[in-house]
Amino acid sequence: MMNTLTRLNLYPGAFASVGVTSEDIPEIVDCVLASSPDYVTVEGFDQDTAAAIADRLSCMGISVHVAGSGERQWRTPLTIFNGLLDRIRSTPPRGDRG
Structure with missing residues (x-):
């Protein structure tokens, strides 16, 4: 019987074992997508990194919560x-309009 992962708690060191650091936003998103979660909680990243990750995951159809954002979703x-x-x-x- 196959168990499907539906929730994922994403934190800066989550994918360190495969060499992905908290600055590698595209790689983090790829790793999350490979896990196929329905819902991801992003926590422990700086505000800009968390927002970039959350925006990309949201656009891929994943429900996202960013811890500390003050928003439920x-x-x-x-x-x-x-x-x-x-x-x-x-x-x-931009450019000259003269």
Whole structure:
């Protein structure tokens, strides 16, 4: 009988045994995806790293909670996308307009 992992607690040293450090965000995400969890709790990372990991996992369809964020669940892919669009719209155009 096969046991399916549905929850994963992700902390900086979780994948140290395979040479992945807390700065290796793409590799961390790959390792998490290989575990196929439905829900991940991200804890112990600095705020920017935790947000980057959580955004990528959320966009891959995984429910995410970031410990210390004050939110029960991390933002959804649609919320992430809308935030990016808002930033693009509010960014002044580059180049000379003279």
